[in-house]
Amino acid sequence: HGTSRVNKQGHLEIGGIDTIELTKKYGTPLYVYDVALIRERAKNFRDTFAKLGIKAQVAYASKAFSTVAMIQLVEEEGLSLDVVSGGELYTALQAGFPVERIHFHGNNKSYEELEMAIKHQVGCIVVDNFYELTLLDEISNKHQVQTPILLRVTPGIEAHTHDYILTGQEDSKFGFGLENGQADTAVETVLSLSGVSLLGIHCHIGSQIFETTGFVLAAKKMFGKLKDWKQAHNYIPEVLNLGGGFGIRYTKEDDPIPVAQYVEEIIREVKIHAAELNIDVPEIWIEPGRSMVGDAGTTLYSVGSRKEVPNIRNYVAIDGGMNDNIRPALYQAKYEAVLANRVYDEVEETVSIAGKCCESGDMLIWDLPLPKANSADVLAVFCTGAYGYSMANNYNRIPRPPVIFVENSEEQLVVKRESYEDIVRLDVPLKANVKK
Numbered sequence: 001h002g003t004s005r006v007n008k009q010g011h012l013e014i015g016g017i018d019t020i021e022l023t024k025k026y027g028t029p030l031y032v033y034d035v036a037l038i039r040e041r042a043k044n045f046r047d048t049f050a051k052l053g054i055k056a057q058v059a060y061a062s063k064a065f066s067t068v069a070m071i072q073l074v075e076e077e078g079l080s081l082d083v084v085s086g087g088e089l090y091t092a093l094q095a096g097f098p099v100e101r102i103h104f105h106g107n108n109k110s111y112e113e114l115e116m117a118i119k120h121q122v123g124c125i126v127v128d129n130f131y132e133l134t135l136l137d138e139i140s141n142k143h144q145v146q147t148p149i150l151l152r153v154t155p156g157i158e159a160h161t162h163d164y165i166l167t168g169q170e171d172s173k174f175g176f177g178l179e180n181g182q183a184d185t186a187v188e189t190v191l192s193l194s195g196v197s198l199l200g201i202h203c204h205i206g207s208q209i210f211e212t213t214g215f216v217l218a219a220k221k222m223f224g225k226l227k228d229w230k231q232a233h234n235y236i237p238e239v240l241n242l243g244g245g246f247g248i249r250y251t252k253e254d255d256p257i258p259v260a261q262y263v264e265e266i267i268r269e270v271k272i273h274a275a276e277l278n279i280d281v282p283e284i285w286i287e288p289g290r291s292m293v294g295d296a297g298t299t300l301y302s303v304g305s306r307k308e309v310p311n312i313r314n315y316v317a318i319d320g321g322m323n324d325n326i327r328p329a330l331y332q333a334k335y336e337a338v339l340a341n342r343v344y345d346e347v348e349e350t351v352s353i354a355g356k357c358c359e360s361g362d363m364l365i366w367d368l369p370l371p372k373a374n375s376a377d378v379l380a381v382f383c384t385g386a387y388g389y390s391m392a393n394n395y396n397r398i399p400r401p402p403v404i405f406v407e408n409s410e411e412q413l414v415v416k417r418e419s420y421e422d423i424v425r426l427d428v429p430l431k432a433n434v435k436k
């Protein structure tokens, strides 16, 4: 998919670059991003809304993959940006991202984070709870500004995905309950505060979702409340934000629907309810993360040791694992992979790919059909672009891999490989022992 090809030597090529050459130059593990594919995804979102003639903001959810270069790419593609922490906001500012297109999320933003966002005049803060509302009003008044906000509501929807990435159900740590009166109280409160102005409401029902039903139902439920608020307070929203969560294909078993279809069905629903309420169709905001970058990322590993458990299983270990991709360990996520240096070689065995961490759960792929892999081979794991690097960690004090962007036969290092010096950089040695 994307610009991935197999070249004459049988090597996997991405963006016109031979991945084996990349591993020789930068080592392994290595994250490689197909920039043309990210641009295509961005364009697809833009075109879908343009075709429907709907005012929209597509905010890339930077938690999926945030680095200065990535944020610059998002800027080039004219999208908005969703950040969820001071660190993601800082990255966006370092990248020179237009502040008015930044939306700030999070269920426990600190005073410092909120003040940072207000000082930099970010476009919108998505308020999650009453505590935050009070803080935000206080900080806004201190700086004599009125902060544009969305209220995050929890519509009470069970999307069909892994429990850990479900977010729209009533029993969730996020947002004001839509069905238990919290959202009503929040709107009433907001309308009485001088430090904030209510642009509209937000919901996010979950991630890696394959059907439109949940989104359509969420829109319907939100309009139910908007009707109440119009009657009670004459409140009319400018913005309706339906979050992210559009699923992608990790393996052949996954069957997501095209982005345009999600958007079209959501808009159809929104238009019906706006007409019923006799209001203009609000601006529609969405927040795709995974569907912007997921399948644009490929991780390259060197094959190392093998272990054969007679009559049971063959393990093939690679030089990465849960450090650079925690998703299999955390969500039982499935991936597909090939030997990048001999893609067309015949399948000879079924192996399970083990990571190098001291942890039995550090298994990247179970039961993968491969040619007989040896230590001269490079394993390419596909669709690692979302929540791979962004959730990478230093467990076992293993340095995090670098990130390479490839496009039009050119490559660019956008995150350097961590070194052992980086690993101990923040460590402070014990004070000198003075006893002697």
Ligand code: LLP
Residues within 6 Å of the ligand: 061, 064, 082, 105, 165, 167, 204, 206, 207, 208, 243, 244, 245, 246, 287, 288, 289, 290, 291, 327, 331, 386, 387
């Ligand atoms: N908006 C909000 C408010 C969110 O909480 C999220 C994801 C998104 C947008 C973007 O969702 P996406 O389009 O990427 O599905 N680490 C997990 C995913 C956690 C998603 C958290 N929130 C994983 O690796 O599957």
